[in-house]
Amino acid sequence: xxxxxxxxxxxxxxxxxxxxxxxxxxxxxxxxxxxxxxxxxxxxxxxxxxxxxxxxxxxxxxxxxxxxxxxxxxxxxxxxxxxxxxxxxxxxxxxxxxxxxxxxxxxxxxxxxxxxxxxxxxxxxxxxxxxxxxxxxxxxxxxxxxxxxxxxxxxxxxxxxxxxxxxxxxxxxxxxxxxxxxxxxxxxxxxxxxxxxxxxxxxxxxxxxxxxxxxxxxxxxxxxxxxxxxxxxxxxxxxxxxxxxxx
Amino acid sequence: xxxxxxxxxxxxxxxxxxxxxxxxxxxxxxxxxxxxxxxxxxxxxx
Amino acid sequence: xxxxxxxxxxxxxxxxxxxxxxxxxxxxxxxxxxxxxxxxxxxxxxxxxxxxxxxxxxxxxxxxxxxxxxxxxxxxxxxxxxxxxxxxxxxxxxxxxxxxxxxxxxxxxxxxxxxxxxxxxxxxxxxxxxxxxxxxxxxxxxxxxxxxxxxxxxxxxxxxxxxxxxxxxxxxxxxxxxxxxxxxxxxxxxxxxxxxxxxxxxxxxxxxxxxxxxxxxxxxxxxxx
Numbered sequence: 001x002x003x004x005x006x007x008x009x010x011x012x013x014x015x016x017x018x019x020x021x022x023x024x025x026x027x028x029x030x031x032x033x034x035x036x037x038x039x040x041x042x043x044x045x046x047x048x049x050x051x052x053x054x055x056x057x058x059x060x061x062x063x064x065x066x067x068x069x070x071x072x073x074x075x076x077x078x079x080x081x082x083x084x085x086x087x088x089x090x091x092x093x094x095x096x097x098x099x100x101x102x103x104x105x106x107x108x109x110x111x112x113x114x115x116x117x118x119x120x121x122x123x124x125x126x127x128x129x130x131x132x133x134x135x136x137x138x139x140x141x142x143x144x145x146x147x148x149x150x151x152x153x154x155x156x157x158x159x160x161x162x163x164x165x166x167x168x169x170x171x172x173x174x175x176x177x178x179x180x181x182x183x184x185x186x187x188x189x190x191x192x193x194x195x196x197x198x199x200x201x202x203x204x205x206x207x208x209x210x211x212x213x214x215x216x217x218x219x220x221x222x223x224x225x226x227x228x229x230x231x232x233x234x235x236x237x238x239x240x241x242x243x244x245x246x247x
Numbered sequence: 248x249x250x251x252x253x254x255x256x257x258x259x260x261x262x263x264x265x266x267x268x269x270x271x272x273x274x275x276x277x278x279x280x281x282x283x284x285x286x287x288x289x290x291x292x293x
Numbered sequence: 294x295x296x297x298x299x300x301x302x303x304x305x306x307x308x309x310x311x312x313x314x315x316x317x318x319x320x321x322x323x324x325x326x327x328x329x330x331x332x333x334x335x336x337x338x339x340x341x342x343x344x345x346x347x348x349x350x351x352x353x354x355x356x357x358x359x360x361x362x363x364x365x366x367x368x369x370x371x372x373x374x375x376x377x378x379x380x381x382x383x384x385x386x387x388x389x390x391x392x393x394x395x396x397x398x399x400x401x402x403x404x405x406x407x408x409x410x411x412x413x414x415x416x417x418x419x420x421x422x423x424x425x426x427x428x429x430x431x432x433x434x435x436x437x438x439x440x441x442x443x444x445x446x447x448x449x450x451x452x453x454x455x456x457x458x459x460x461x462x463x464x465x466x467x468x469x470x471x472x473x474x475x476x477x478x479x480x481x482x483x484x485x486x487x488x489x490x491x492x493x494x495x496x497x498x499x500x501x502x503x504x505x506x507x508x509x510x511x512x513x514x515x516x517x518x
Contacts, residue, residue: 051251052256053255102270109262114255116255117251117255135465140461141462144461149452154516155452162462173465173469179476180472180476225275226274229281
């Protein structure tokens with residue numbers, strides 16, 4: 001198992017492995033997303049409280065779940081990169097950040113579009129929204145830091161440090177905002193949350209599960225592609241890259 | 248679909264589509280750019 | 294052990310000596326702080342009663358920005374004159390030297406802010422009890438600001454064009470301190486218990502003081518490799 005893992009982590013074999021895997025993942029993801037979207041928009045029954053507005057759930061929840069998952073993945077890669085100095089893990093940190101940032105922004109925007117018809121406001125300063133916003137800034141910090149260095153390895157390792165410190169920070173932000181709200185306004189948001197997370201019925205649930213699976217598969221597919229690019233850019237002098245490219 | 252919410256729902260699905268497309272296209276374009284760079288002689292890289 | 298402490302003390306003293314050679318430059322954050330905090334009332338209507346409600350946020354945000362003011366240059370001269378390389382080669386944990394340097398920075402940047410804060414707070418119509426809590430919250434919170442700023446400075450030390458990046462890096466890391474710091478003052482204004490936010494601030498300070506120097510040292514090592 002470990003030798004297999006080591007071999008996979010070497011750039012050329014990773015590159016080929018990703019070439020094999022990514023198209024299948026992408027096809028599966030697009031299929032799941034297509035069915036999920038159709039089912040979410042047309043097959044799932046309208047919610048008795050929110051009407052059709054609840055259909056935003058099918059894009060909002062996967063995006064929000066991905067934003068957190070990608071950050072955790074980035075932090076794990078960062079730890080691996082810093083402890084074992086594994087090149088592929090460094091690439092993984094850098095490759096995950098733009099995808100994570102895009103889904104975080106999507107979660108925020110769709111959340112706002114969902115909030116307006118159901119809460120009556122695009123934005124409330126509650127713990128979830130604020131920590132999601134902070135998460136977006138963390139992602140943007142990683143992206144910016146990566147671009148600020150001319151040396152790719154130094155950049156990636158600086159990003160890894162930031163990702164690690166950030167992962168400690170996110171729960172602190174969450175709880176601090178929760179406390180901050182509890183001091184000020186009553187728990188109006190909590191009751192709103194109950195509307196937002198209704199006991200979901202089966203007919204509503206299965207499109208959501210499809211969308212969740214589809215989004216995660218989609219992430220892995222595009223992550224592999226970005227990883228390939230990172231590897232390619234760093235190994236541009238290596239012979240296997242030269243052989244790969246028709247000159 | 249209820250008219251009242253149509254704008255919110257469709258625009259959130261539209262945004263999602265845009266994000267997915269961007270995630271698909273960005274690595275593809277970068278890869279082409281990299282390949283172009285790589286097929287040039289090594290001295291000219293960077 | 295004794296040698297390690299002596300090294301830390303040497304770094305601390307050097308930092309102070311270097312700053313005292315250029316007192317005008319050292320006073321910049323303080324002046325910036327005063328100007329910034331006193332600009333807010335000018336943006337409001339004269340005698341606006343909302344000022345008092347905004348005062349905790351104004352004092353805290355100004356402190357945060359003042360702490361960020363020169364942070365970009367924090368390690369740059371140490372890199373240029375080779376000090377940092379000696380730190381990394383030294384037989385002493387780099388994190389400890391980093392902590393010593395940041396402690397000196399706290400004394401140079403944050404301590405004057407804390408001394409001046411009560412005067413500014415009075416100008417913003419805070420009452421005496423809230424001013425006392427403000428000072429306490431700044432005492433607990435400014436180390437968090439300085440140490441986070443140091444971490445961001447270390448991340449960008451090898452990147453000359455990263456000046457505008459620092460606020461983005463630092464903002465998410467500093468916002469809990471802002472929430473609890475300003476929150477404590479607001480609680481004092483409202484006559485509520487202030488212990489909660491102050492304890493949170495203290496916990497964050499302990500975390501910042503113990504964990505961030507290691508991350509800062511790691512980032513510095515990476516930037517110089």
